[in-house]
Amino acid sequence: MKLIFERGCEGQGCTLLPECDVPAVELDVPLRKTPLRLPHVSENELSRHYTEMAGQVHGVNNGFYPLGSCTMKYNPKINEKAAALPGFTGIHPLQPKHTAEGCLEVLERTEQMLCEITGMDAMTMQPAAGAHGEFTGLLLIKAYHDSRGDSRRRKIIVPDSAHGTNPASAAMVGYEVVSVPSGADGCVDLEKLREAVSDETAGLMLTNPNTVGLFDKNILEITSIIHDMGGLNYYDGANLNAVMGIARPGDMGFDVVHLNLHKTFSTPHGGGGPGSGPVGCKEFLRPFLPESPFGRPEHSIGRVKAFHGNFLVVVRALAYLLTLGREGIPEASRNAVLNANYMMEKLKDLYPMAYDETCMHEFVMTLEPLKRETGVSAMDVAKALLDYGIHPPTMYFPLIVHEALMVEPTETESRETLDEVIAVFREIYQKAHDDPQALHEAPVGTYVRRPDEVQAARKPVLRYAFTETEK
Amino acid sequence: MGTYLPNTKEEQQAMLREIGHGSFEELFAQIPEEVRLKELHLPKGLSEMETLDEMEAIAGKNHRFRWIFRGAGAYDHYIPAIVGSVTGKEEFLTAYTPYQAEISQGILQSIFEYQTMICELTGMDASNASVYDGATAAAEAAAMCRERKRETVYLSAAANPQVIEVVKTYCYGNGMRVVLVPERGGVTDPEALRELLDETAACFYVQQPNYYGNLEDAEALGRIAHEAGAKYIMGCNPISLAMLQTPGECGADIAVGEGQPLGLGLAFGGPYLGFMAATQKLVRRLPGRIVGETTDRDGKRAYVLTLQAREQHIRREKAGSNICSNQALCALTAAVYLSAMGAEGMWQAASLCVSKAHYLAGALEQAGLSLKYSRPFFHEFVTITNGKTKAILEALERADILGGLPLNENEMLWCATEKSAKAAMDRAAAIVKEVCGA
Numbered sequence: 001m002k003l004i005f006e007r008g009c010e011g012q013g014c015t016l017l018p019e020c021d022v023p024a025v026e027l028d029v030p031l032r033k034t035p036l037r038l039p040h041v042s043e044n045e046l047s048r049h050y051t052e053m054a055g056q057v058h059g060v061n062n063g064f065y066p067l068g069s070c071t072m073k074y075n076p077k078i079n080e081k082a083a084a085l086p087g088f089t090g091i092h093p094l095q096p097k098h099t100a101e102g103c104l105e106v107l108e109r110t111e112q113m114l115c116e117i118t119g120m121d122a123m124t125m126q127p128a129a130g131a132h133g134e135f136t137g138l139l140l141i142k143a144y145h146d147s148r149g150d151s152r153r154r155k156i157i158v159p160d161s162a163h164g165t166n167p168a169s170a171a172m173v174g175y176e177v178v179s180v181p182s183g184a185d186g187c188v189d190l191e192k193l194r195e196a197v198s199d200e201t202a203g204l205m206l207t208n209p210n211t212v213g214l215f216d217k218n219i220l221e222i223t224s225i226i227h228d229m230g231g232l233n234y235y236d237g238a239n240l241n242a243v244m245g246i247a248r249p250g251d252m253g254f255d256v257v258h259l260n261l262h263k264t265f266s267t268p269h270g271g272g273g274p275g276s277g278p279v280g281c282k283e284f285l286r287p288f289l290p291e292s293p294f295g296r297p298e299h300s301i302g303r304v305k306a307f308h309g310n311f312l313v314v315v316r317a318l319a320y321l322l323t324l325g326r327e328g329i330p331e332a333s334r335n336a337v338l339n340a341n342y343m344m345e346k347l348k349d350l351y352p353m354a355y356d357e358t359c360m361h362e363f364v365m366t367l368e369p370l371k372r373e374t375g376v377s378a379m380d381v382a383k384a385l386l387d388y389g390i391h392p393p394t395m396y397f398p399l400i401v402h403e404a405l406m407v408e409p410t411e412t413e414s415r416e417t418l419d420e421v422i423a424v425f426r427e428i429y430q431k432a433h434d435d436p437q438a439l440h441e442a443p444v445g446t447y448v449r450r451p452d453e454v455q456a457a458r459k460p461v462l463r464y465a466f467t468e469t470e471k
Numbered sequence: 472m473g474t475y476l477p478n479t480k481e482e483q484q485a486m487l488r489e490i491g492h493g494s495f496e497e498l499f500a501q502i503p504e505e506v507r508l509k510e511l512h513l514p515k516g517l518s519e520m521e522t523l524d525e526m527e528a529i530a531g532k533n534h535r536f537r538w539i540f541r542g543a544g545a546y547d548h549y550i551p552a553i554v555g556s557v558t559g560k561e562e563f564l565t566a567y568t569p570y571q572a573e574i575s576q577g578i579l580q581s582i583f584e585y586q587t588m589i590c591e592l593t594g595m596d597a598s599n600a601s602v603y604d605g606a607t608a609a610a611e612a613a614a615m616c617r618e619r620k621r622e623t624v625y626l627s628a629a630a631n632p633q634v635i636e637v638v639k640t641y642c643y644g645n646g647m648r649v650v651l652v653p654e655r656g657g658v659t660d661p662e663a664l665r666e667l668l669d670e671t672a673a674c675f676y677v678q679q680p681n682y683y684g685n686l687e688d689a690e691a692l693g694r695i696a697h698e699a700g701a702k703y704i705m706g707c708n709p710i711s712l713a714m715l716q717t718p719g720e721c722g723a724d725i726a727v728g729e730g731q732p733l734g735l736g737l738a739f740g741g742p743y744l745g746f747m748a749a750t751q752k753l754v755r756r757l758p759g760r761i762v763g764e765t766t767d768r769d770g771k772r773a774y775v776l777t778l779q780a781r782e783q784h785i786r787r788e789k790a791g792s793n794i795c796s797n798q799a800l801c802a803l804t805a806a807v808y809l810s811a812m813g814a815e816g817m818w819q820a821a822s823l824c825v826s827k828a829h830y831l832a833g834a835l836e837q838a839g840l841s842l843k844y845s846r847p848f849f850h851e852f853v854t855i856t857n858g859k860t861k862a863i864l865e866a867l868e869r870a871d872i873l874g875g876l877p878l879n880e881n882e883m884l885w886c887a888t889e890k891s892a893k894a895a896m897d898r899a900a901a902i903v904k905e906v907c908g909a
Contacts, residue, residue: 001576004584004810013813016551020823021893022830029686029847030716036814037591043553046810050557053577059565067567074475075565078519087530093545093740094876095536099868102532103739116512128603128741129796131783139644168783168793172614173644177788215501245511246499252506262796266475270800271578272568272600272760274742290640302640306544306606306633306729307740319526323473325516334495335476338486341498345490358498386573397784414477415486446573451773456765460754460777462597463587 001056001447004049005464008041037466056447057271058391064413064421066343068362068394068406069163069211071241071263073336078323079266079316088315093307097293104293107308110318111278117329118237118257119250120280125309126290130238132304133258133277134169134205136290139301140256140281141203141232142173143288147299153202153231159188161211161398166236175202182400186212186355188222201231208252209239209360211398211406213340215247223253232256240264241410242337242361245330256281265317276313335411336361339418343409346422350429354401362408364401371403376432376439378403383450384431386443388424472516536873538895540831542851542886543682543876544605544631545740546732548710548820549890551811554734558804568760568796572775578799579774582762585806592712592809593726594719595748600760601802602794605729606634608745609676609706610641611792612725615749615756616674616702622647623671625664625696629654629681630706638676647673657685657844657853661695668699674724678706679715683884684828684851685844686715693722702753709733709746709805710824711849713817718748725749734808735801744801755781758792760799823889824850827896831887834900839907843882851886853878862906872899 041049058065065072082088091100111123127133138156145153156175158166159182167177180196183189187210204226209215216222223233235249235257241264249257261267262275269275281289287299293308324332337360344353344363354364367378382392382405394406409418432439443449478486483495492498499507517525539547558564562577569575569582582600589598602608613624624642626635628651635651642649648671652664659677668675675696679689689705696703705718707728718726730744731737749757755778763777783790812820828850832842840854856863860877867874872895875885887896 001580003580004806005587013815014551014553014811016812016816017549017819017823017889020826022826022896024822025826025829027686027714027825027847027849030690031714032594032712032717033720034594034717036713036817038588038812038814038817039810040813041810043811046553046807047556049810050560050581050807053581054560054562056575056577056580057562057566058571058574059562061561061565065567070567072567076475078522080559080564081523082526082530085527085530086535087527087533089736089738090535091533091739092536092539092541092547092737092873094541094543095534095873096864096868099534099536099873100739102529105529105532113513119508128607128798129794131793131795132603132607135644135793139640142644164782164784164787164790165793165795167788168786168790171788171790172641172793174646215499217501217503220503220505243502246508247502247506248508251508268564268800269567269796270798271563271566271575271581271803272799273796274603274798274801275796301643303606303633303636304640305637305741306604306631306743309740310603310742311739312742315526319522321513322517322525323519323522325472326511326513327472328474328516329511329513331474331476334498335478335483337498338478338483338495341492342486342490358492358501360501382571383573386571391567391574392571412475412477415482417477443573447576448573448767448771448773449769451572451767451775452765453775453777456763456775456777457780460597460761461764462583462754462761462777463590464584 001052003464004039007049008039008045010040012040012042014043063389064417065391066393066407066409067391068408069238071408071410073266073410074412075266075268076320079319082319083312083315088312106315106318110314113321114259114278115280117244118280119248120257121283122286122289123278123280124289124292125278125314126305127277127279128305128310129273129275130258130260130277131165131169133279134165135172136279136304137234137256137258138169138173140285140288143299143301144285145202152200155200156202157196157204161400162205163238166205186214187216187218190218190221193222193225197225197229199230201229203232203234205234205236207236207239209242212355212364213359213362214355215360219252227253242333244333246333255285261313261317266320267313267316274310274313276310332411339409339411339413343407343418343422347425350426362406364404364406366401367403367405370432374432374436376436378405380439380442381428384428384439384442387445390421390424473518537871539873540885540887540899541873541876543884544633544729545737546888547737547890548732548888550734551808553811554804554807557807558800563800563803569776572773576774579762581803581806583764583774585802586762588806588809589746589748592709593748594717595726596751597754598748599757600762601798602745602747602759603798604743604745605706605727606637608727608747609634610638611758612704612727612747613638613674613676614645615725615753617647618673621671621673623650623673625650625652625668625672625675627652627659627677629659629683630676630678631682634706657683657846658687659692661691664692665695668701672699672701674702674704676704676706680708680711680849683844683853684848686847686849689716689721697722710821714821724753730805733805735804742798742801744798744805756791759794759797820889827887827891828852831885831891831896834896835903838900838904840903850888851884854883854885856881856883859906863903866902866906867899870898870902
């Protein structure tokens with residue numbers, strides 16, 4: 001594919017803005033001397049460029065997307081329609097309140113419904129993504145301890161199976177990360193947890209179900225161990241899709257949660273964002289929340305973002321919540337769990353499961369035996385899936401499972417699709433034994449094949465190099 | 472109730488039976504009884520038609536102003552039709568972060584093109600793939616500048632107050648000290664900057680044009696920062712970059728800004744776009760995704776996420792930032808906008824902003840307001856309203872005009888863009904004159 005800079009030629013362009021209807025004014029300040037080199041293309045050329053590029057993108061709309069821990073469920077069209085309403089898109093964030101009551105209602109109603117689903121008392125919509133939510137939630141914990149003069153609490157406990165964002169967020173609030181190993185059953189090792197807590201523990205960060213797809217049955221004991229030592233419990237909502245309307249973090253002993261509206265609540269990922277990461281908390285943490293259009297709490301941590309968060313993402317989530325309602329929310333989770341278990345059962349005779357028991361919304365397979373027997377790695381299997389039009393599962397995560405493939409089908413896939421994908425996985429397994437070299441070569445039918453990442457990092461080319469004649 | 476489940480009740484039961492479970496209940500057996508939710512208190516689900524009705528009713532409670540003379544961090548610019556047509560393509564809309572390069576070349580290449588355009592606008596060497604917004608971009612930039620003995624962030628007091636607040640919040644987290652450098656006469660006071668900077672200075676952040684719309688002497692401020700051994704961060708309005716000295720020309724080490732003016736709607740504040748670009752020296756400190764060019768097995772040009780050793784999923788607690796999801800679709804928006812506008816279109820937009828803002832300022836002066844500052848400004852300016860702020864805004868609202876942002880009862884911050892028609896500005900001035908004359 002040509003780059004946009006390689007298309008068109010000087011003189012081509014679009015006519016977009018009118019002539020000036022007031023006297024022209026020139027600024028009496030130093031102006032830019034470096035020429036600005038932007039594309040010069042006609043609208044047709046521009047339109048075709050992006051149509052060609054869209055053809056080289058696999059979205060949820062293109063096919064199965066079992067990316068573990070990312071909840072790539074279907075993105076309903078009605079959400080897009082709601083988010084495109086001019087009554088939302090054309091509102092200035094600093095308009096007087098009485099002219100933005102609809103926007104405030106979106107924030108308020110979404111907050112209420114999400115508080116009900118999580119068992120929390122208050123929420124901020126300011127965080128723009130999950131990791132941003134983690135940062136915000138940890139700041140609430142820090143501000144709480146600081147407000148009590150309890151400033152020696154500088155350690156945060158994170159299981160070794162956690163997402164990378166957890167320890168990275170902890171570091172951003174100045175906390176030292178204490179990693180606790182998982183037990184043989186994939187859950188938190190209670191003995192190790194007890195050894196890790198102290199009067200320096202600020203809190204614990206946990207996903208439940210965890211990153212190996214299991215609900216930690218000791219959850220009440222885990223959260224009590226932290227509370228008894230004066231720490232707080234943080235719930236990473238990455239995996240909430242398994243338990244919506246079935247169990248609530250607020251009832252499990254968690255004090256703070258973040259949600260990913262772009263996972264659990266069906267808003268599109270947009271090729272990497274924008275997401276939205278609302279943070280909910282129990283009543284005693286409400287005074288520390290960021291400012292909202294409804295006011296600034298007494299001990300607010302301040303703002304984590306300008307204005308009111310990724311508002312149009314919240315609009316989409318509200319449309320989803322209204323559509324599903326009290327029956328649809330738990331039904332979505334039940335079917336996410338059913339689909340995962342169905343796939344797991346139908347694959348586990350060939351692909352050993354890291355933890356062979358009933359899973360929640362996702363499961364982790366280990367391809368270590370396959371690699372030993374055939375030399376075919378998790379990477380090879382992932383790349384082979386590309387030739388079947390399937391997005392590979394999450395690879396090499398969680399770190400505690402070797403040659404891991406983490407599969408999350410989500411509830412919006414049909415049995416028919418699952419059966420087809422199961423057949424593909426089984427075929428690849430057979431191929432691994434019959435013709436492993438073919439899998440090392442995979443993919444063969446994609447636009448590019450295993451780009452050289454080492455070269456990209458060693459000699460970074462991060463922008464187009466214009467030739468001398470281009471301007 | 473609405474649902475997006477493809478499997479029928481019968482299929483669900485059949486699937487359960489096939490995998491040896493009698494009921495859904497059994498699937499959730501690992502969840503202890505004590506934490507099971509008894510009842511979910513939500514309204515009944517709706518059909519699609521009812522949902523749309525409801526959302527339209529909510530949107531109907533907002534008032535969308537016909538004319539907007541307010542900026543202060545969110546700007547009402549013309550959005551070319553091609554922009555929405557591209558960003559609405561479902562492949563771009565529904566894809567995840569492009570980890571699987573083979574089936575993500577379209578997204579990866581679009582980010583590479585975006586990075587190039589941001590480098591061109593800012594005059595910097597390298598750009599990342601975006602962060603959440605201009606305010607978090609400033610906060611991330613400040614964190615990039617931290618050294619073992621340099622942990623103080625200096626911020627111009629003439630920067631957007633929300634940006635200042637976000638930087639302060641991030642610094643409460645990471646323990647960096649924040650010092651505000653006072654403004655004098657509507658711009659950062661260079662003498663105060665010189666005096667305040669000390670050997671703990673990690674960086675100095677200035678906004679161009681600043682919160683009051685005034686143009687800073689950005690080159691001189693950069694020299695002062697560098698003399699004290701601090702890094703220099705400029706927060707820029709991207710439309711103004713088509714016209715003003717680039718951060719690169721001003722000696723900036725990092726350029727950041729709010730990318731919303733590049734084709735993103737006002738949308739009650741988001742989603743917007745934080746852009747970040749840096750000099751070659753600081754590339755490996757940039758947070759978030761970066762796309763690089765490489766070749767594939769067959770020697771074909773290809774794009775991949777690169778320099779990932781900086782990021783949280785590899786470095787965990789040693790990563791410089793925790794950012795994972797960014798604002799990819801907004802970066803795509805900006806790239807399409809910049810491609811449609813081209814260099815000439817961008818110059819035209821900047822030039823219309825300047826001319827219209829000066830016309831509006833002149834008209835308001837004639838209507839009885841006075842300008843607070845007598846300095847060069849881009850597309851925003853502050854007027855003194857002699858205690859009439861509230862009355863002016865109410866009168867303008869009746870004419871479907873959103874007036875300038877009230878800074879206090881005596882001062883307003885106005886903005887004009889290419890969308891500000893002369894007739895509307897004349898009308899606003901006439902209304903102001905009426906209020907002031909009464």
